[in-house]
Amino acid sequence: MRPSVLSEQPANRAAPANRAADRRLRRIWRLLALAWLLVSLAAAGYQWRFWQSDRIDTNILALLPLNPGERAINEVTQRIVESSARQIVVLLGAATPAGAKAAEAAYRAALAQASASNPASVSLTASPSGQDWFVQAQAFYAPYRDRLLTVDQRRALAASSADQQAQQALAVLYAPLGAPRLTPWRADPLALWLGWWQQRAAGSGLRMGADGVLSAQGRYWAVLPLETTEPAFHLDGSRHIQSALDAAGQAARAAIPEVREIRAGVPLHAEAAAARASWEINVIGWGSLAAVLLLAWLAFGSLWPRLLVVLSLLIGCMVALSVTGWIFGKVHLLTLVFGASLIGVAEDYGTYWFAARQGHQGNQGNTTETHWAWSRRLLPGLCLALATSALAYLAMGVVPFPGLRQIAVFSATGLTAAFLTVLCWFPWLNRGALPSTAFGRWLGSTLRFFPRARASWPWVAAGALALAVMVSGLWQLRIDDSLRSLQASPPELMAQQIEAGRILDLPSPAQFFLIQGDAAEQVLQREEALTARLRALQAQGQITGWRALSDWLPSQQRQAQDAALTAQVERAVLAQVGAVVGEPLQRPAFAARPLLASDFLAAPASRPVRNLWLGKLSAGYASVVMIAGLSTASLGALRAQTADLPGVRWVDRTADFSSLLGHYRQTMLWLLLASIAVVFIVLTVRYRRKAWRVLLPTVLAGLLALAINGWLGEPLQLFNVLALLLLLGVGVDYGIFLIEQNNTPHAWLAVCLGAASTSLSFGLLSLSATPALHTFGLTLLFGMGAVWLLSPMLCRPAVRVN
Numbered sequence: 001m002r003p004s005v006l007s008e009q010p011a012n013r014a015a016p017a018n019r020a021a022d023r024r025l026r027r028i029w030r031l032l033a034l035a036w037l038l039v040s041l042a043a044a045g046y047q048w049r050f051w052q053s054d055r056i057d058t059n060i061l062a063l064l065p066l067n068p069g070e071r072a073i074n075e076v077t078q079r080i081v082e083s084s085a086r087q088i089v090v091l092l093g094a095a096t097p098a099g100a101k102a103a104e105a106a107y108r109a110a111l112a113q114a115s116a117s118n119p120a121s122v123s124l125t126a127s128p129s130g131q132d133w134f135v136q137a138q139a140f141y142a143p144y145r146d147r148l149l150t151v152d153q154r155r156a157l158a159a160s161s162a163d164q165q166a167q168q169a170l171a172v173l174y175a176p177l178g179a180p181r182l183t184p185w186r187a188d189p190l191a192l193w194l195g196w197w198q199q200r201a202a203g204s205g206l207r208m209g210a211d212g213v214l215s216a217q218g219r220y221w222a223v224l225p226l227e228t229t230e231p232a233f234h235l236d237g238s239r240h241i242q243s244a245l246d247a248a249g250q251a252a253r254a255a256i257p258e259v260r261e262i263r264a265g266v267p268l269h270a271e272a273a274a275a276r277a278s279w280e281i282n283v284i285g286w287g288s289l290a291a292v293l294l295l296a297w298l299a300f301g302s303l304w305p306r307l308l309v310v311l312s313l314l315i316g317c318m319v320a321l322s323v324t325g326w327i328f329g330k331v332h333l334l335t336l337v338f339g340a341s342l343i344g345v346a347e348d349y350g351t352y353w354f355a356a357r358q359g360h361q362g363n364q365g366n367t368t369e370t371h372w373a374w375s376r377r378l379l380p381g382l383c384l385a386l387a388t389s390a391l392a393y394l395a396m397g398v399v400p401f402p403g404l405r406q407i408a409v410f411s412a413t414g415l416t417a418a419f420l421t422v423l424c425w426f427p428w429l430n431r432g433a434l435p436s437t438a439f440g441r442w443l444g445s446t447l448r449f450f451p452r453a454r455a456s457w458p459w460v461a462a463g464a465l466a467l468a469v470m471v472s473g474l475w476q477l478r479i480d481d482s483l484r485s486l487q488a489s490p491p492e493l494m495a496q497q498i499e500a501g502r503i504l505d506l507p508s509p510a511q512f513f514l515i516q517g518d519a520a521e522q523v524l525q526r527e528e529a530l531t532a533r534l535r536a537l538q539a540q541g542q543i544t545g546w547r548a549l550s551d552w553l554p555s556q557q558r559q560a561q562d563a564a565l566t567a568q569v570e571r572a573v574l575a576q577v578g579a580v581v582g583e584p585l586q587r588p589a590f591a592a593r594p595l596l597a598s599d600f601l602a603a604p605a606s607r608p609v610r611n612l613w614l615g616k617l618s619a620g621y622a623s624v625v626m627i628a629g630l631s632t633a634s635l636g637a638l639r640a641q642t643a644d645l646p647g648v649r650w651v652d653r654t655a656d657f658s659s660l661l662g663h664y665r666q667t668m669l670w671l672l673l674a675s676i677a678v679v680f681i682v683l684t685v686r687y688r689r690k691a692w693r694v695l696l697p698t699v700l701a702g703l704l705a706l707a708i709n710g711w712l713g714e715p716l717q718l719f720n721v722l723a724l725l726l727l728l729g730v731g732v733d734y735g736i737f738l739i740e741q742n743n744t745p746h747a748w749l750a751v752c753l754g755a756a757s758t759s760l761s762f763g764l765l766s767l768s769a770t771p772a773l774h775t776f777g778l779t780l781l782f783g784m785g786a787v788w789l790l791s792p793m794l795c796r797p798a799v800r801v802n
Helices: 016-052 071-084 097-117 130-147 151-159 162-173 192-204 240-255 266-300 303-328 333-340 343-360 368-396 402-429 438-449 457-475 491-504 520-539 556-581 597-602 632-640 653-712 718-740 745-765 771-794
Strands: 087-094 124-126 214-216 219-228 260-265 511-517 545-547 613-617 620-628 648-652
Touching: 016 303, 016 402, 071 511, 071 613, 071 620, 071 653, 087 097, 087 240, 087 266, 087 491, 097 124, 097 219, 097 240, 124 240, 130 192, 130 556, 151 192, 151 556, 162 556, 214 491, 240 260, 240 266, 260 266, 260 491, 266 303, 266 333, 266 343, 266 438, 266 491, 266 745, 303 343, 303 402, 333 402, 343 368, 343 402, 343 718, 343 745, 368 402, 368 653, 368 718, 438 745, 457 653, 511 520, 511 632, 520 545, 520 556, 520 620, 520 632, 520 648, 632 648, 648 653, 653 718, 653 771, 718 745, 718 771, 745 771
Parallel strands: none
Antiparallel strands: 087 219, 087 260, 124 219, 214 219, 511 620, 511 648, 545 620, 613 620
């Protein structure tokens, strides 16, 4: 039998020159251990500052890739997210308008009381009611009433005769006493302003009755706009918003038992995601840590090795979080969820070190020199294992996903830090005897039960059967690059969001028209040209409406035209009516200058459409027009509206992001194939003709994992490919461990412990509510199991590495 590569050379054979070299290396090693201690202390100090500030991000868009060459679109998307990141709307439905108003009053009172009693946790402010806002908006618009006309009014004034208009004015003048009127008759003899307001209400979701409530679905709804004082994506994992709204909802039901509550808004989804991520971090992190401790105790039977393994994990996570926070400024919650699963990978180095030491301490002493000798002889295999794993993680950063780059940096840094902790500190901190346990001996002995692959008919038949199973599963894989893979809100929250959108006729924030121009006036004029076309689509039933700033703030050109038209018509009307009633009637004066964008946006009147104005961007001014009542069939017609409109383009962010996900999935597939080739070359340099034995189990395991996903109906996504890339880096480690130690029982013990903890970590990750993490974890769970099963079959017979 060939001797192990880890065997120490007998002391009496060591030349004086070798002993002198060892002493020099030990001095360097002491300096490295001290240097690593200083780095760890610096990371600990950084952690103290990190957690004292707001550095955790839950914004799902922060994970998404930027579209190369689409700077304006990326900037617009960010502006839209920022404008809606604090907005919540609550609908309270009752059988009567009075019931809805009573429920709203109780709801507002409960929120105000909660905010006053606990301002640190309740960060909600209620906007003025619809009636209060309307009073403010009416007062703001009154001086500009003559400049505000609907399309139908403009057409009617231009087409009707003076006599017809005078008759209309008389009908308005002698209307019943209870007829709605917003101004004195002389200020609006044709009741034009009332018609303008009715169209604004219908087009903005503010279809309120005279009692200030909305009638829909057989109920009367009070609409309560809320705003968070903290950004929606800067949450700590607690459900402060939900708790405050739950308490307010209970107060509303106490006042009106039959009231129905519907909630919608980005902060609700962000808080749910943060709370879920916090739970997943705890479950995955603590579950993985518990598994590592249990396995270390069963294998090594001593408390100290367990504590050292935990130390390497803590140092690894601490340094990873510090480096990631230092590079990116903020760390996304999904990075922490993913990083929690890193425990199962990072503990491999400590487990490998202790397994090797346990296997050879019977022939070696327990001096520090011997520990150093073990570490030095283990160094090539450990470095190779670290290189493959770290490169696999860093390869994820090739894709321009900010989130994936964070994960890549976090994971590669964490693995390196855990590796350096094992290499620099373990020989110093573990000097006592390391007894073997019955469990460890039994687990190491199971290697003999695995058959060795050989060229025989049974093995050929088994391979053909496995190939058929894999091909069948791969054939059933379906590709799904949907954006929904990045986040999944609770079903009940999504149902309420959809219902609120249906009641209020809310537009989609992911599909919109982007209008750009050199000045604000040009943007408004281009908006007006677009809405003229959208009106035709609405008449055809392809959309139900739109939200456009120019409907509330006409261009100065349009204001001047309308002011001239109303002045001409109303003066003539007042003259004719004055002749009929026998007294001269004078038209009151209106504002001499047009309504400006700056004045409008600063006023409460702009609240319904303020988020549509993007203002000054890097490439001029911009606004968005959002569409309500979208359907798949109408997308083509909407896209066609931009054909000959300068400065107007249709933006479908959902389709754009899905297309990018598909593009990068294909890119990462090619990168995976290239990585396999590079790893094979690196392995060939060290293992020569046996390199295929180290690599083949991982390649087959990846194919088998995809096949199982196909059988289970799981889709093929970018995150499957990323999981396979990581599997390549981690799975190869087990082949390296076995080859480096000539397939000894203790090498197999290290492989079993590492595979078990890694599989458990990513198995817990597969429980994530986020589809991307679920897919990633599931693929790795199947892949790691297959690597563990195939490695002892294909990595033997053992080879001697010179």
